[in-house]
Amino acid sequence: xxxxxxxxxPSTSLSTDAAKKAPLAIDGLSVSYHHKPVVWDxxxxxxxxxxxxxxxxxxxxxxTFIKAALGLIPKLSGEIxxxxxxxxxxxxxxxxxxxxxxxxxxxxxxxxxxxxxxLYGEIGWLKPVRKGHKEQAxxxxxKVGMADFAxxxxxxxxxxxxxxxxxxxxxxxxxxxxxxDEPFVGVDAAxxxxxxxxxxxxxxxGKTVICVHHDLQSAPDYFDHALILNVRPVASGPMHEAFxxxxxxxxxxxxxxxxxxxxxxxxxxx
Amino acid sequence: xxxxxxxxxxxxxxxxxxxxxxGLCCGLPGNFLVLRRQSLIGDAMSHVVLPGIVVxxxxxxxxxxxxxxxxxxxxxxxxxxLIEVIRRLGNVEPGAAMGVVFTSMFALGVLILExxxxxxxxxxxxxxxxxxxxxxxxxxxxxxxxxxxxDGLAQMPGxxxxxxxxxxxxxxxxxLFFKELKISTFDPAMATSLGFNARYISxxxxxxxxxxxxxxxxxxxxxxxxxxxxxxxATARMWTDKLSSQIILSSVxxxxxxxxxxxxxxxxxxxxxxxxxxxxxxxxxxVACLLxxxxxxxxxxxxxxxxxxxxxxxxxxxxxx
Amino acid sequence: xLQELFDILTFQSGYxxxxxxxxxxxxxxxxxxxxxxxxxxxxxxxxxxxxHATLPxxxxxxxxxxxxxxxxxxxxxxxxxxTLSGILGxxxxxWIKDNTRLPEDSAIGTVLSSFFGLGVVLMSYxxxxxxxxxxGLESYLLGSTASMLQSEAEMIAISALAITMxxxxxxxxxxxxxxxxxxxxxxxxxxxxxxxLMMALLLAVVVIGLKTVGLIxxxxxxxxxxxxxxxxxxxxxxxxxxxxFTGGMSCYLGAALxxxxxxxxxxxxxxxxxxxxxxxxxxxxxxxxxxxxxxxQFSFRLKITRRRALLSxxxxxxxxxxxxxxxxxxxxxxxxDHTLTEKGQKTVATMSRDxxxxxxxxxxxxxxxxxxxxxxxxxxxDILPRDLINELEMSIxxxxxxxx
Numbered sequence: 001x002x003x004x005x006x007x008x009x010p011s012t013s014l015s016t017d018a019a020k021k022a023p024l025a026i027d028g029l030s031v032s033y034h035h036k037p038v039v040w041d042x043x044x045x046x047x048x049x050x051x052x053x054x055x056x057x058x059x060x061x062x063x064t065f066i067k068a069a070l071g072l073i074p075k076l077s078g079e080i081x082x083x084x085x086x087x088x089x090x091x092x093x094x095x096x097x098x099x100x101x102x103x104x105x106x107x108x109x110x111x112x113x114x115x116x117x118x119l120y121g122e123i124g125w126l127k128p129v130r131k132g133h134k135e136q137a138x139x140x141x142x143k144v145g146m147a148d149f150a151x152x153x154x155x156x157x158x159x160x161x162x163x164x165x166x167x168x169x170x171x172x173x174x175x176x177x178x179x180x181d182e183p184f185v186g187v188d189a190a191x192x193x194x195x196x197x198x199x200x201x202x203x204x205x206g207k208t209v210i211c212v213h214h215d216l217q218s219a220p221d222y223f224d225h226a227l228i229l230n231v232r233p234v235a236s237g238p239m240h241e242a243f244x245x246x247x248x249x250x251x252x253x254x255x256x257x258x259x260x261x262x263x264x265x266x267x268x269x270x
Numbered sequence: 271x272x273x274x275x276x277x278x279x280x281x282x283x284x285x286x287x288x289x290x291x292x293g294l295c296c297g298l299p300g301n302f303l304v305l306r307r308q309s310l311i312g313d314a315m316s317h318v319v320l321p322g323i324v325v326x327x328x329x330x331x332x333x334x335x336x337x338x339x340x341x342x343x344x345x346x347x348x349x350x351x352l353i354e355v356i357r358r359l360g361n362v363e364p365g366a367a368m369g370v371v372f373t374s375m376f377a378l379g380v381l382i383l384e385x386x387x388x389x390x391x392x393x394x395x396x397x398x399x400x401x402x403x404x405x406x407x408x409x410x411x412x413x414x415x416x417x418x419x420x421d422g423l424a425q426m427p428g429x430x431x432x433x434x435x436x437x438x439x440x441x442x443x444x445x446l447f448f449k450e451l452k453i454s455t456f457d458p459a460m461a462t463s464l465g466f467n468a469r470y471i472s473x474x475x476x477x478x479x480x481x482x483x484x485x486x487x488x489x490x491x492x493x494x495x496x497x498x499x500x501x502x503x504a505t506a507r508m509w510t511d512k513l514s515s516q517i518i519l520s521s522v523x524x525x526x527x528x529x530x531x532x533x534x535x536x537x538x539x540x541x542x543x544x545x546x547x548x549x550x551x552x553x554x555x556x557v558a559c560l561l562x563x564x565x566x567x568x569x570x571x572x573x574x575x576x577x578x579x580x581x582x583x584x585x586x587x588x589x590x591x
Numbered sequence: 592x593l594q595e596l597f598d599i600l601t602f603q604s605g606y607x608x609x610x611x612x613x614x615x616x617x618x619x620x621x622x623x624x625x626x627x628x629x630x631x632x633x634x635x636x637x638x639x640x641x642x643h644a645t646l647p648x649x650x651x652x653x654x655x656x657x658x659x660x661x662x663x664x665x666x667x668x669x670x671x672x673x674t675l676s677g678i679l680g681x682x683x684x685x686w687i688k689d690n691t692r693l694p695e696d697s698a699i700g701t702v703l704s705s706f707f708g709l710g711v712v713l714m715s716y717x718x719x720x721x722x723x724x725x726x727g728l729e730s731y732l733l734g735s736t737a738s739m740l741q742s743e744a745e746m747i748a749i750s751a752l753a754i755t756m757x758x759x760x761x762x763x764x765x766x767x768x769x770x771x772x773x774x775x776x777x778x779x780x781x782x783x784x785x786x787x788l789m790m791a792l793l794l795a796v797v798v799i800g801l802k803t804v805g806l807i808x809x810x811x812x813x814x815x816x817x818x819x820x821x822x823x824x825x826x827x828x829x830x831x832x833x834x835x836f837t838g839g840m841s842c843y844l845g846a847a848l849x850x851x852x853x854x855x856x857x858x859x860x861x862x863x864x865x866x867x868x869x870x871x872x873x874x875x876x877x878x879x880x881x882x883x884x885x886x887x888q889f890s891f892r893l894k895i896t897r898r899r900a901l902l903s904x905x906x907x908x909x910x911x912x913x914x915x916x917x918x919x920x921x922x923x924x925x926x927x928d929h930t931l932t933e934k935g936q937k938t939v940a941t942m943s944r945d946x947x948x949x950x951x952x953x954x955x956x957x958x959x960x961x962x963x964x965x966x967x968x969x970x971x972x973d974i975l976p977r978d979l980i981n982e983l984e985m986s987i988x989x990x991x992x993x994x995x
Contacts, residue, residue: 173778546719
């Protein structure tokens with residue numbers, strides 16, 4: 001309710017046809033953490049076949065936004081639909097790559113075990129993992145160039161390799177809408193290339209990827225849409241429209257030096 | 271109910287004193303344990319000292335305080351070392367490493383106790399769990415003035431002088447090293463960079479915890495030791511954000527639960543017309559936790575009720591965002 | 592004594608002892624299996640809160656049974672009581688953690704001491720009762736298989752079997768939630784329900800284990816076996832199996848030992864048996880055990896020393912450490928006067944070529960080389976495919992001049 005009363009900018013209405021079918025449509029989302037608002041009145045419609053970069057300064061609520069959109073944390077207000085239906089009804093269509101730091105890598109599991117987890121939904125409650133599933137999982141490890149490491153305990157992989165395992169796990173479930181939380185953090189250049197290849201392939205297959213991204217320099221190269229956040233949404237839309245120096249200045253305030261901004265703008269092709 | 275002064279002075283007064291001192295001597299270091307998220311070290315310590323006390327008794331052959339104290343301290347330090355070894359080598363979380371060590375040590379204590387026939391003399395497992403607060407007697411007291419007389423002091427129970435001494439030392443250490451303890455609790459890395467080795471302070475705190483646990487263990491049993499390490503400090507944390515006031519408040523809560531708990535256990539049933547007493551150590555733990563429960567709900571800033579009201583108020587006024 | 596122990600262990604000491612031993616073994620198995628998941632979910636110590644929280648329930652169950660049936664020692668009442676107060680304890684820990692500023696460890700400590708304190712007070716009340724039938728309640732503190740009825744042992748055995756089977760059935764779901772609960776929730780798994788089931792199984796192990804191990808030490812049953820199992824393997828399924836075996840053996844052997852010495856609480860013998868098995872794992876497990884780790888570290892040192900010594904020999908007159916010259920002499924690379932043997936010259940040349948290839952690999956494929964965790968530790972020809980080595984050789988022999 002408060003969110004509605006305090007609405008400072010017109011939000012995208014979920015009643016339009018486009019929003020009804022959109023991979024992800026969010027209307028007036030607010031989330032608080034320990035009684036402090038972290039995401040405030042965010043409305044956003046993700047495009048079909050889009051690679052969306054979610055950017056913003058530290059503490060801007062990027063991860064919170066993703067978690068709330070996935071329904072992992074409770075929201076204060078707002079409506080979220082995935083392809084026109086509530087998130088909970090569309091779980092099969094959603095893939096998620098969490099932050100690498102969110103799990104205990106000392107867990108007794110091999111790379112293959114982790115990727116197989118992506119197939120658990122398909123396998124279903126109580127049914128055991130069969131050989132066919134393992135082979136399937138292996139083929140996804142191959143897609144990210146990790147087949148040789150299938151049997152290695154996950155803690156013995158490098159950061160980039162761990163990220164690729166997570167990516168393979170998300171691919172294994174064949175979703176239509178992917179959420180990724182900082183997949184490029186702490187990875188080597190080869191992994192970065194591997195991830196970009198996967199992103200491109202996903203886009204070619206008509207899928208949508210929503211990806212928290214911390215590196216402003218590479219954002220215009222890797223993605224075609226942007227959602228700029230700083231607790232409140234600052235701008236969203238196609239990269240060249242949203243990713244302007246004005247919008248970035250509004251999101252980051254004085255935290256970006258002018259030279260950095262102009263450098264970014266030339267990257268964005270302006 | 272008719273209570274002669276001499277009975278009170280000989281039976282209840284020493285018990286009250288022991289309960290208060292045990293509360294203080296565990297409650298004070300407890301402040302730092304709670305803040306460092308190491309509360310359960312107190313739990314572990316109160317279990318691991320058992321084999322030490324038993325071995326100390328067996329080696330010295332007497333029920334003197336010193337050998338048992340040394341044995342207990344040794345057991346505590348060995349356990350701290352073992353926990354660290356298992357944590358490092360096995361890559362296990364500290365809680366699990368602690369669980370392995372303190373159950374093993376306690377089981378070892380029980381085994382030695384039962385196998386060597388040490389049980390029945392003075393030590394037994396129930397005593398280790400809930401102490402013998404009620405049997406702390408101060409003979410020879412007939413009037414308040416006797417307490418300070420030479421005769422009265424000479425008859426002072428060992429547990430009182432021991433607990434009093436340890437409490438005094440703990441208090442002194444906390445006052446002297448307040449700054450160091452504060453900064454190393456808040457930011458160990460910064461403390462080290464400022465020249466206070468956070469590791470040594472950490473070890474020091476564990477030694478202090480062990481000493482307190484040992485001193486209180488014999489008088490009040492492990493259960494009360496755990497309660498006093500955690501509850502007073504946790505209760506105080508509900509009322510204040512300042513470390514120094516937290517320590518003072520926690521001492522007040524420790525004393526309150528010690529005295530109230532004992533009085534309820536000793537006299538509650540009599541007031542209801544029954545002729546028995548309840549276990550005092552258990553009752554003190556219950557009172558300490560009731561105080562904490564009350565504070566968790568009703569404390570103005572950090573209680574759930576206070577926070578709830580505040581939040582409602584904030585929601586009614588349009589926020590400036 | 593030994594003969595007697597042998598008889599007990601081989602189930603030749605009468606039906607009652609057999610059932611008690613079997614029940615204990617199955618209880619240990621259940622604890623080992625369930626414990627793996629509570630360890631991996633980082634909830635090892637919550638079982639301490641649960642177990643201590645059962646005491647007021649036991650005593651209240653006793654009082655209610657006394658009032659209703661005239662005798663307090665009624666197993667169903669005690670079990671219902673301990674289950675209810677155990678549940679209350681878990682809920683309180685959760686409430687304190689979620690609604691106050693206190694962290695989980697303080698919450699556990701608070702619940703543990705308050706419930707146990709209350710239980711002790713109630714026990715002291717029961718001791719004042721005329722009926723005098725409080726004897727037996729103490730056995731719930733440290734366990735006593737000696738006073739166990741046959742029906743109790745059978746009940747323990749059946750429940751433990753059911754708990755084990757349930758946990759194994761849900762292994763896939765439990766593993767998923769333990770590893771990455773957020774991901775599981777994003778895929779639509781009912782994480783809170785799976786968590787609840789894990790907690791329920793943990794509670795069930797604690798409740799049925801009270802009589803055998805006692806509430807002070809029962810936490811050992813769900814912590815020591817899984818921690819021991821972790822030393823042996825990196826696989827969840829194997830870890831569950833080893834932990835189940837360790838737990839089962841501890842309880843079976845421990846209960847047998849306590850049958851020999853009825854004075855000794857069975858909780859103590861069981862835990863100490865588990866500790867012994869744990870110590871064996873800590874020392875001798877080939878994966879993470881202390882000795883294996885030390886040996887691996889030593890052989891790593893040897894390998895590095897040898898390689899560096901050979902490389903420095905290639906460069907000219909080196910000063911070799913005692914260890915290095917000893918190694919090389921024994922290998923037949925060095926003569927006693929520190930000159931190279933014929934074989935030595937070959938070895939040195941091979942090694943320096945190998946290092947050059949590794950270095951080239953590092954500069955041509957930095958990320959891959961970084962990810963390759965045997966870089967410079969083994970011969971490159973054993974690690975990398977032939978075509979890649981050919982490529983590396985070419986770039987060493989004809990360095991490209993395109994670096995700008």
